[in-house]
Amino acid sequence: MSAEPVTLEPPVQSTPPATGSLRAGLAKQILRMATRQVPVDIVLPDGSLLNQRGGSPAAGRPAIELRRPQSFYGRIAENPKIGLGEAYSAGDWHAADGTDLADALTPYAERLSRPLPGWMLRLHRLVDQPIPAEQRGALEDSQENISAHYDLGNDMFAAFLDPSLSYSSALFDHTRPLAEQSLHEAQLRKVNAVLDLAGVGAGDEVLEIGTGWGTLAIEAARRGARVTTVTLSVEQAALARERVEAVGYTDRVEVLVLDYRHVVGTFDAVVSVEMIEAVGERYWPEYFAALSRLVRPGGAIALQAILMPHERYLATRNSYGWIQKHIFPGGLIPSATAISEQAARAGLSVTRTDRFGADYAETLRRWRSAFLAAWSTIESDAFGDEFRRTWEFYLAYCEAGFRAEAIDVAQIRLEAGGRDHP
Numbered sequence: 001m002s003a004e005p006v007t008l009e010p011p012v013q014s015t016p017p018a019t020g021s022l023r024a025g026l027a028k029q030i031l032r033m034a035t036r037q038v039p040v041d042i043v044l045p046d047g048s049l050l051n052q053r054g055g056s057p058a059a060g061r062p063a064i065e066l067r068r069p070q071s072f073y074g075r076i077a078e079n080p081k082i083g084l085g086e087a088y089s090a091g092d093w094h095a096a097d098g099t100d101l102a103d104a105l106t107p108y109a110e111r112l113s114r115p116l117p118g119w120m121l122r123l124h125r126l127v128d129q130p131i132p133a134e135q136r137g138a139l140e141d142s143q144e145n146i147s148a149h150y151d152l153g154n155d156m157f158a159a160f161l162d163p164s165l166s167y168s169s170a171l172f173d174h175t176r177p178l179a180e181q182s183l184h185e186a187q188l189r190k191v192n193a194v195l196d197l198a199g200v201g202a203g204d205e206v207l208e209i210g211t212g213w214g215t216l217a218i219e220a221a222r223r224g225a226r227v228t229t230v231t232l233s234v235e236q237a238a239l240a241r242e243r244v245e246a247v248g249y250t251d252r253v254e255v256l257v258l259d260y261r262h263v264v265g266t267f268d269a270v271v272s273v274e275m276i277e278a279v280g281e282r283y284w285p286e287y288f289a290a291l292s293r294l295v296r297p298g299g300a301i302a303l304q305a306i307l308m309p310h311e312r313y314l315a316t317r318n319s320y321g322w323i324q325k326h327i328f329p330g331g332l333i334p335s336a337t338a339i340s341e342q343a344a345r346a347g348l349s350v351t352r353t354d355r356f357g358a359d360y361a362e363t364l365r366r367w368r369s370a371f372l373a374a375w376s377t378i379e380s381d382a383f384g385d386e387f388r389r390t391w392e393f394y395l396a397y398c399e400a401g402f403r404a405e406a407i408d409v410a411q412i413r414l415e416a417g418g419r420d421h422p
Contacts, residue, residue, distance in 0.1 A: 023074075023077040024070060024073040024074045024077045025073070026077065027073045027074075027076040027077035027080075028050075028069075028073045031050065031051075031073070031076060032050055032051055035050070035051040036051045036052070038051070038107050038108060038111070039061060039062070039107050040061070040062045040063065040064060040104050040107050040108070041055075041057045041058060041061055041062070041063035041064070041096075042063070042064055042066065043057055043063055043064065043065045043066065043096060044066055044069060045065075045066065045067065045069065050066070050069075057096070062095075062096075062099045062100075062103045062104045062107070063095075063096035063098075063099050063104070064093055064094065064095055064096060064099070064104050065093060065094055065095075065096045066092065066093045067091060067092060067093060067094065068091070068092045068093075069092075071087070071090070071092045072087045072092040072093055075087045075090075075092065081319065081320075081321045081322060082320075082321065082322045082325055084322070085322035085326065085390075085393050085394075085397065086322065086326075088389055088390075088392075088393040089326075089386050089389045089390045089393065090386070090389075091385075091389065100396075101392065101393070101396040102364075102365065102368075102396040102399040102400050102403065105396055105397055105399075105400035106400040106403050106404050107404075108400070109400040109401045109403065109404035109406045110404040110406070112312070112401070112404065112406040153235065154213070154235055154236070154238075154239045156378055156383065157213075159370070159371070159374040159377055159378050160367050160370035160371035160374055161367070161370075162182070162183040162184040162187055163184050164184055164187045164188060164191070164215040165212065165213035165214075165215060165239075165243075166187035166190070166191065166212065166213075166215055167212060167213075167274075168190070168212070168273050168274040168304060169190065169274070169304070169356065169359055169360035169363050169409045170183055170186035170187045170189070170190050170359055170362070170363045171186055171187075171189045171190035171193055171356055171359055172186045172189070172359050172362060173186075173189065178362060183363065183366050186359070186363075187215070188215075188219070190304075191215055191216050191219045191273075192219060193354070193411060194216070194271055194273060194302045194304055194411050195216070195219060195220055195223065195271065195302075197300070197302040197352065197354070197411050197413045198269040198270070198271050198300045198301065198302035198413070199268075199269060199299075199300050200220050200223055200225050200268075200269050200271070201223055201224065201225065202223060202224030202225065203224060203225070203226075204220075204223075204224075204225040204226070204267075204268040204269055205225070205226050205228075205267045205268050205269075206220050206225045206226065206227045206228070206267055206268065206269045206270070206271065207227075207228050207229075207230075207263065207267040207269070207270045207271070207294055208220070208227060208228070208229035208230070208270075208271050208272065208273075209230060209260045209263075209270065209271070209272040209275055210230075210231060210272050210273060210274070210275030210278075211229040211230065211231035211233075211236055211237060211240050211255060212231075212236060212240070212273070213236055213239050213240050213243065214229070214236075214239070214240030214241075214243045214244055214253070214255065215243075216229075216271065216273060217229040217240070217244065217249075217253045217255070218243065218244060218247055218249060218253065220271075221244075221249040221252040221253050222249075225252070225269075226252050226253075227252060227253045227254070228254050228256065228263070228265075228267070229253065229254070229255050229256070230256045230257075230258040230259070230260055230263060231255070231256075231257060231258075232257065232258075232259060233257075234257055237255050237256070237257045240255045241255045260287070260290055261286060261290055263290070263294060265294070266293075266294060266295065266296045266299075267294055267295060267296060267299065268295075268296055268299045269295070269299055269300055269301070269302070270291055270294050270295050270299070270300075270301045270302075271301070271302045271303075272291075272301075272302075272303050272304070273303075273304040274304050274305065274306060274409075276303060276305050276334060276339075277305065277306055277328070277331050277332065277333055277334070278328065278330055278331055279332075280330055280332060281317055281332050281334075284334070284338075284342045285342065285345065285346070287342075288342045288343055288345065288346035288348065289346050291343075291346065291348065291414065292346040292347050292348055292416070295416075297416065300413055300414065300415055301348065301413070301414040301415070302411060302412070302413055302414075303339075303411070303412045303414065304409065304410070304411050304412075305334060305339065305409070305410060305412060306333050306360075306407060306408070306409050307333065307334065307335055307336050307339075307355075307407065307408045307409065307410055308333045308334075308335055308406070308407050308408075309335060309406075310335035310336070310337040310338065312335075312406075313333070313334065313335040313337075313338060314335075317332065322397075323394070323397075326390055326394070327390075327394050333407065336350075336353065336410070336412075339412065343414050347416055348414045348415065348416060349414065349415055349416070350412055350413070350414055351413050351414070351415050352412070352413040353410050353411075353412050353413075354410055354411045354412075355408055355409070355410040356409060356410070356411075357402045357405060357407065357408035357409050358402065358403075359409070360398075360399075360402040360409045361399050361402035361403045364395050364396075364398050364399035364402065365399055367395055368392065368395035368396060368399065371391060371392070371395065372388075372392065375388055
């Protein structure tokens with residue numbers, strides 16, 4: 001089952017918006033200086049290097065090639081945070097032969113993992129664009145924001161996800177070689193780990209916020225729990241219901257297209273996997289108040305959340321980036337500190353945090369490999385070369401972030417009261 005894809009933005013222009021040659025020239029000089037200490041060669045069309053005067057590409061070193069340098073500089077001058085990804089989507093640059101795209105991006109991500117100096121924080125404020133009002137998580141905008149990504153079509157996602165259709169970080173067994181483990185078994189390990197964290201067992205009534213395609217609800221039902229799962233994606237809900245019916249759990253699982261703010265009742269456990277990133281900071285108080293309201297006394301909440309360092313969250317919380325514009329409208333990654341603070345205001349405490357960022361890097365690497373291998377089955381009038389480059393960049397960009405520890409992922413247990421046990 002699939003639907004017509006939702007277009008997040010007009011297609012990226014093959015040439016950037018009109019940008020003065022002075023600004024483009026300045027962008028070139030800033031790029032030359034900023035990339036000089038990064039161990040990635042930036043190769044110009046004539047074979048020379050942008051970041052090494054008179055140099056030539058080094059054997060075995062990651063390299064990117066600028067196909068249309070002036071267009072690239074123009075996009076960077078227009079908006080440094082958004083221009084790099086849009087330039088890749090438009091074909092202005094690519095990873096050189098023999099260089100994996102994530103390998104080229106990781107050294108830059110490693111610099112993001114370091115504390116930002118004061119001058120860079122001030123520069124951020126000069127180049128940052130504010131988050132559009134419709135992407136701040138208001139109730140009337142939430143379904144459109146979620147649909148913009150998850151209603152691209154079930155067939156598109158199925159082409160590169162594992163059979164569980166899990167679209168969040170897998171959890172690998174680090175006592176065994178990664179090459180021996182399928183993504184499917186690692187995804188099921190993740191699902192069962194978060195259910196264990198929430199203490200889900202036979203007879204429990206469970207609420208899942210963010211259905212995905214139904215795997216967590218099915219696994220909870222397999223344990224003998226009764227599950228109510230809510231999503232704002234019509235596409236996901238339809239396929240989740242089909243999958244629940246196929247395994248005979250319609251008496252244990254109810255799939256609803258419903259905003260979590262409208263859920264009534266209380267539950268023994270509440271679970272939510274990589275959904276908080278879509279809530280929007282302005283509505284975090286409502287989200288945590290809902291978690292507190294919906295869990296019964298003595299029950300537990302288990303979240304899986306992508307995290308960024310608190311300092312970087314504070315520096316970028318109000319800025320608009322490429323991911324928000326082209327992939328996840330309305331998205332904002334929290335910090336562990338922000339989650340703890342918001343939880344405390346709702347009468348909840350973080351009692352356990354299990355981090356596994358390296359596993360997300362491996363998950364993303366496998367997704368990108370599968371996406372590119374399946375491209376011939378995905379490509380259509382709706383999904384053309386620009387879409388392929390956009391998603392290739394998205395998956396590699398995120399992989400680089402996790403590899404460099406600029407971002408992390410964790411499963412977090414919340415309870416009413418209690419103390420943190422890392």
